[in-house]
Amino acid sequence: MGSGRLYLAVALGGFRRYATYRAATAAGVFTNTVFGVILVYTYLALWDEKPHLGGYDQAQAVTYVWLGQCLYATLAIQGGGAEKDLMERIRTGEIAVDLYRPADLQLWWLAGDMGRALFQMLGRGVIPFVFGAVFFPMALPTDVTPWAAFVVTLLLAAVVSFAIRYLAALSVFWLMDGMGVNQALMITGIFFSGMVLPLNAFPGTLGEIVRVLPWAAQLQMPADVLMGETDPLRAYAFQAAWAVVLLAAGRLVQSAATRRVVVQGG
Amino acid sequence: MWIRSSMTYRASFVVTVFGNLLVTGLDFVAILLMFSQVDSLGGWSLPEVAFLYGLSATAFGLADLTFGSMDVLGRRMRDGSFDILLVRPAPVLAQVAADHFALRRLGRITQGVLVLGWGLLTVEVDWTTAKVLLVPVMLVSGGVIFCALFVAGAAFQFLAQDAAEVQNAFTYGGTTLLQYPPTVFGKDFVRGVTFMLPLAFVNWVPAAYVLERPYPLDLPQWAAFASPLVAVACCAPAGLAWRAGLRSYRSTGS
Numbered sequence: 426m427g428s429g430r431l432y433l434a435v436a437l438g439g440f441r442r443y444a445t446y447r448a449a450t451a452a453g454v455f456t457n458t459v460f461g462v463i464l465v466y467t468y469l470a471l472w473d474e475k476p477h478l479g480g481y482d483q484a485q486a487v488t489y490v491w492l493g494q495c496l497y498a499t500l501a502i503q504g505g506g507a508e509k510d511l512m513e514r515i516r517t518g519e520i521a522v523d524l525y526r527p528a529d530l531q532l533w534w535l536a537g538d539m540g541r542a543l544f545q546m547l548g549r550g551v552i553p554f555v556f557g558a559v560f561f562p563m564a565l566p567t568d569v570t571p572w573a574a575f576v577v578t579l580l581l582a583a584v585v586s587f588a589i590r591y592l593a594a595l596s597v598f599w600l601m602d603g604m605g606v607n608q609a610l611m612i613t614g615i616f617f618s619g620m621v622l623p624l625n626a627f628p629g630t631l632g633e634i635v636r637v638l639p640w641a642a643q644l645q646m647p648a649d650v651l652m653g654e655t656d657p658l659r660a661y662a663f664q665a666a667w668a669v670v671l672l673a674a675g676r677l678v679q680s681a682a683t684r685r686v687v688v689q690g691g
Numbered sequence: 692m693w694i695r696s697s698m699t700y701r702a703s704f705v706v707t708v709f710g711n712l713l714v715t716g717l718d719f720v721a722i723l724l725m726f727s728q729v730d731s732l733g734g735w736s737l738p739e740v741a742f743l744y745g746l747s748a749t750a751f752g753l754a755d756l757t758f759g760s761m762d763v764l765g766r767r768m769r770d771g772s773f774d775i776l777l778v779r780p781a782p783v784l785a786q787v788a789a790d791h792f793a794l795r796r797l798g799r800i801t802q803g804v805l806v807l808g809w810g811l812l813t814v815e816v817d818w819t820t821a822k823v824l825l826v827p828v829m830l831v832s833g834g835v836i837f838c839a840l841f842v843a844g845a846a847f848q849f850l851a852q853d854a855a856e857v858q859n860a861f862t863y864g865g866t867t868l869l870q871y872p873p874t875v876f877g878k879d880f881v882r883g884v885t886f887m888l889p890l891a892f893v894n895w896v897p898a899a900y901v902l903e904r905p906y907p908l909d910l911p912q913w914a915a916f917a918s919p920l921v922a923v924a925c926c927a928p929a930g931l932a933w934r935a936g937l938r939s940y941r942s943t944g945s
Contacts, residue, residue, distance in 0.1 A: 452856035459860040462880070463868050467725075467732070470875040474729040608710035612717065621721035628727045 431528060432536035439507065439540025443548070450548045453498060457553040461494040465561055479626030484564035485652050489623050491557030492648050495550035496579075499542050500586040500643050502618050504610035507538035508590035512603035515594070524683060531591065531675055538587045546579075564652055571650065574657040578647040581664035585642040588671030595675065598682040618643045625649075639667040711798030715752075718870060719744060719806055733874035738813035739902055740872060745807025746826075746894040747869035750833025751862070752800035758841035760790045765848045765855045774942050783937060787845065814902070822901045825915070832922035833893035839925035840865065840888075842933050849936030865890050873899075873907040881907050892921040 443450075468486045472478055481489065496502065511534055514520045523530060557563060566572060593610050597603045615621060617640035624635050624645045635641065642664040649655040722744065726737045735743075764787055767773040776786045816822065844858030851857065865888070873881050873895045885891040885908055892914075899906045900915030 448851055449856065452851070452860075456856045456860040456864070459864045460867070463864060463871075466876045466880070467871050470733045470871075471725050471729060474731065478728055605706055605710065608707070608714060612710075612713055615717055616720070621717065622724050626728065627724065 428528070432532055435528075435533055435536040436540035436543075439537035440544045441540075443541050443544040453549045454552045457494040457497060457549065458556050461491055461553050461557055464490045464493075465557070479623050480654065481623065481625070481652075482564070484562045485654075486623070487557065487561045488563040488565065488652060489648050491554045491561075491563065492651065493620055493644055494557070495546070495554040496582070496644055496647070497620070498549045499546040499579075500582055500618075501538075501542070501545075501590065501614075502586070502620055502643060503614045504590060504593075504607055506541055506590055507534050507587070508594035508610075509603075509607075511591070511594040512597045512606070515597040516601065516603065530683075531672070531679060534591060535584070535587055538590075539583060542583045542586075566651065566653065571653055575647060575651040578650045578657070578660050578664060581661060581668060582643045582647050584668045585639055585664055585671065588668055588675055589639060591675045592671060592678060595678045595682050598685060613640065617641070619645045623648070625654075639671060642667050708798045708801075711796065712802050715748065715799045715802045718748075718867065719802070722870065733872040735872040735874065735904075738810055738815070739904075740870070741806050741810030742814050742902070743810075743872065743894050743898055744870040745803055745805075745810045746829055746833065746898060747866050748803030749800060749807055750803075750830050750893055751837050751866040752796065752803045753830065753834035754837030754841055754862075755799055756796045758788050758838050758845075759796055761787060761841045761845040761848075761858070763787075763790055764845050765852055768848070768852055768940075771942065773940075777940075784842070784933060816901060816903075825897055825901060828916075829894060829897045829918060832918035835922035836889065836893050836918075836925050837862065837865070839922070839929035842926075842929040846929070846932035846936035849940055861888070865893075869894050878908075885910075889921045889925065892918045 465487055468490055469483060472481070472483045472486050476482070478486075498505075501508075511520075514523065523533070526533070558565065590610060593606050594603070596606050600606065617624075617635055617638050619635075619641070624632065624641055626632075627635050636645070646655070646660040646664055650657050650660050719741075722732075722737075722740060725732060726740075730736070732740060764773070767776075767790075776783050776790075779786060811826075840862050841858070844861060847857065848855060865884075868876075868884065869890060873891065881891065885896075891907060895907055896910060897915045897918055898904075900912075906912075906914065
């Protein structure tokens with residue numbers, strides 16, 4: 426019970442840290458709204474040309490765009506969440522201090538990232554989404570059940586997103602510098618999460634591949650659950666499976682990495 | 692100095708240029724993905740869109756290479772290191788532009804030029820002298836229009852301090868917007884980026900002349916050749932805003 430309180434405090438810290446930058450948050454809201462408008466127009470032109478692309482109608486495509494803008498910072502789809510601090514701490518060696526703490530390293534960072542995600546969602550995600558709903562026709566459910574199911578997928582999506590970024594950050598133990606990894610996170614995140622185009626609109630074999638990769642758990646699954654395009658239980662299973670696999674891999678790499686730090690004399 | 696510092700780690704430099712090429716190339720991959728599903732977007736074919744994209748991306752790349760470090764400004768003001776630039780005997784704007792001058796941004800230009808080249812080779816146009824000459828004019832004046840945007844954005848940071856992202860909405864948002872045909876967007880939206888923020892003169896209007904497409908908003912024929920004038924006209928308010936911002940600057944005092 427005591428450790429539960431500890432991680433809650435860490436999460437609150439993550440929340441508060443991002444809440445400090447109010448002007449930056451407002452700027453982010455503005456940017457996400459502008460990009461949302463540009464994307465909506467291009468999607469509408471695309472769906473005009475080919476109605477029901479990827480099984481979506483126009484309103485669903487619009488909803489997908491605004492959901493993407495809402496979750497962009499929340500899930501740190503192109504990176505820039507807790508993993509950035511972690512990389513910096515590994516690079517400078519401050520990570521040694523974290524290892525001394527009587528807390529689990531992975532859970533500690535997960536808690537902090539969850540706090541960050543919650544703030545980014547409330548502070549930065551909700552406004553562009555509401556803007557979209559007001560000015561463009563969207564396909565949103567009217568009863569509570571799909572929304573409740575949606576919240577669960579969001580939570581799982583946040584865990585999968587963290588697990589991917591945590592693994593990437595740990596690579597800095599060997600690479601010593603996070604620049605290349607950050608770039609890789611950015612490219613894979615934007616492309617495979619479906620920020621450029623819904624994954625179900627990807628053509629042929631490429632589509633089949635991207636839909637089973639872990640990035641599909643981040644934007645595609647929550648979107649499909651919200652719009653009733655997929656069975657929630659199927660989505661949960663997919664997301665949870667990836668979460669378990671990636672977190673376990675993170676643990677393995679972490680123990681290998683920390684052994685290395687000790688060998689170096691920390 | 693910044694060039695030499697980035698060349699110190701040659702391998703890292705090559706990797707980041709390549710990475711930049713990939714990151715910026717994602718936009719075009721998105722367009723290719725869209726065209727894998729349809730034959731035209733807003734009535735424009737893939738080579739035509741590639742032509743638009745190449746013009747916008749290259750012009751933006753030129754501006755990004757010279758003024759792309761402007762977003763460091765907010766951080767410099769917050770940590771107080773901006774004051775150092777003020778006491779040096781060189782124009783502050785030139786110093787900020789050279790700050791963290793990153794040759795790796797060549798990746799963005801390279802990618803734009805590649806797509807532009809491909810667009811030029813595949814697009815069906817009856818080339819005339821005027822059309823051929825218009826292409827480099829578009830690149831230069833487009834680059835200057837984007838530069839003015841960067842400078843205006845930097846001036847805004849004197850007010851907003853840690854809101855560099857607002858600038859991104861106009862610069863990166865602007866170039867993304869211009870990568871798609873004007874027919875895709877709503878009339879009022881096109882009006883806004885023609886008369887209020889004259890981005891349309893980077894490529895939409897002159898490219899409509901080259902491709903013999905109807906002009907956005909039924910602009911007169913000569914509008915296609917107005918880009919250099921528009922570019923010069925953009926620099927004046929941007930420069931004024933920069934000077935006003937600089938004069939209003941109060942150090943953090945920390």
